[in-house]
Amino acid sequence: MIYPVNYINITNKYVNGKHYGIDLGWSSKYGGKNQPVYAIDDGEVIYKYTQKSGGKVLHIRHNNGFVSEYGHLDVWIVNKGDKVKRGQLIGNMGNTGITTGNNLHFGLYKGSKIDYNKRGNFVNPIDYLYAEDYQIISDKTKANYNIKENSYQVKRVISLNGLNIRNKPSTTATIVGFLNFGDEVRVYETTTYWSKISNTSQMWAASNYLS
Numbered sequence: 001m002i003y004p005v006n007y008i009n010i011t012n013k014y015v016n017g018k019h020y021g022i023d024l025g026w027s028s029k030y031g032g033k034n035q036p037v038y039a040i041d042d043g044e045v046i047y048k049y050t051q052k053s054g055g056k057v058l059h060i061r062h063n064n065g066f067v068s069e070y071g072h073l074d075v076w077i078v079n080k081g082d083k084v085k086r087g088q089l090i091g092n093m094g095n096t097g098i099t100t101g102n103n104l105h106f107g108l109y110k111g112s113k114i115d116y117n118k119r120g121n122f123v124n125p126i127d128y129l130y131a132e133d134y135q136i137i138s139d140k141t142k143a144n145y146n147i148k149e150n151s152y153q154v155k156r157v158i159s160l161n162g163l164n165i166r167n168k169p170s171t172t173a174t175i176v177g178f179l180n181f182g183d184e185v186r187v188y189e190t191t192t193y194w195s196k197i198s199n200t201s202q203m204w205a206a207s208n209y210l211s
């Protein structure tokens with residue numbers, strides 16, 4: 001899961017019991033006060049609603065057990081029911097609802113649907129998000145927060161017969177997917193024989209067949 005904005009500047013942190021997400025600010029140098037907001041991962045838009053305090057809000061359900069929440073949007077660019085891809089433009093930063101200025105309130109919730117009566121299911125997003133190399137982290141945020149950065153190698157499947165994806169780095173592990181010859185993957189970590197091809201779930205492929 002990637003950060004929802006390309007200029008990462010945390011203005012309010014996640015505080016359990018008080019603030020169930022992070023607020024992200026803007027810079028005139030990088031996209032301005034209406035900087036684009038992107039889906040943090042593939043998923044489906046399950047909620048598009050104007051809340052009193054949250055303003056224009058979107059929720060996206062991902063297949064890894066999380067729902068992402070985007071608040072104070074200026075405009076929505078997607079609709080409820082839309083399938084979205086990681087990095088897809090979904091709206092713009094705004095100051096709808098109750099804010100002290102333009103910012104994105106971003107929440108990450110464990111479950112298939114956000115229940116605002118069960119706020120304990122929100123997690124600290126910075127423990128789960130990775131900044132892509134094209135995303136800019138403000139100096140202050142870099143100094144004050146442990147922002148994880150994506151480092152991966154892009155490889156292709158070189159086995160003509162394709163390649164199984166397994167849930168552990170082992171030939172006896174459960175098969176959870178399949179790659180075709182020529183498919184491009186991102187390798188996030190490697191063991192002697194195996195490559196981890198997801199940074200959010202246990203998906204492993206044999207390194208010998210990737211190049």
Ligand SMILES: [Zn+2]
Pocket residue numbers: 012019021022023104105106
């Ligand atoms: Zn907030």
